[in-house]
Amino acid sequence: MNLAALLRHSPGADDDVSAEGALEPDEDVLQALALRLDGPIEWSLQVINAGGDDDFVVTGDAHGTAMLECRRCLIDVSTDVHTSLVYAMRYRPGDATEVQLVDDEAGEDVLEFAQPLVDFAPLLAQVFAIEQPLTVLCREDCRGLSIDGVNLNDHPDHVADERVQEKASPFEKLKDIDL
Ligand SMILES: [Zn+2]
Structure with missing residues (x-):
């Protein structure tokens, strides 16, 4: 300019x-x-x-x-x-x-x-x-990925896997935090 x-x-x-x-x-x-x-x-x-x-x-x-x-x-x-x-x-x-x-x-x-x-x-x-x-x-209701990496928008039948994982480990994200 x-x-x-x-x-x-x-x-x-x-x-x-x-x-x-x-x-x-x-x-x-x-x-x-x-x-x-x-x-x-x-x-x-x-x-x-x-x-x-x-x-x-x-x-x-x-x-x-x-x-x-x-x-x-x-x-x-x-x-x-x-x-x-x-x-x-x-x-x-x-x-x-x-x-x-x-x-x-x-x-x-x-x-x-x-x-x-x-x-x-x-x-x-x-x-x-x-x-x-x-x-x-x-999209607002994106289902995300299952624990084994499957896109749940394309494969909604994998939803059960994700729910099991979420209940079993609600603090999954904390695993990677270095204390
Ligand atoms: Zn998405």
Whole structure:
């Protein structure tokens, strides 16, 4: 995103710059964020001059489809994710091309950019990943997996096995906790 028009402190300078696009993060970025996507992240951003020479505000939103495992039966579930962002921004000339999230003097989040051509992609991917729901269900009444790994939505005849197991060991999950 090119913010050069905002940085000219002349009467003709623009007060805001907008951009939109579709983001398809690299595989290593997706892995680092534990993010799986079904299609690109559609985003739009607007940066406005906040009054000072080097102070700005960025607002925007991003939406896309994440793939998450159903917490009961583990099949992939397409999950729509919408997020919006608002950050104070400031210009601190330097070498970095990516926008950096830092604490300002008051301990508030502020995005710093060092060059007029700003790469918002890492920030957008991160904000999107954080917005994902922690868990999803493939459907409200998902039956989950039986103890032997059978999908009970497809094979409801296995329900009896699961019930026996649940009664026998209500604290099954605690087995894995290392005390
Ligand atoms: Zn499920």
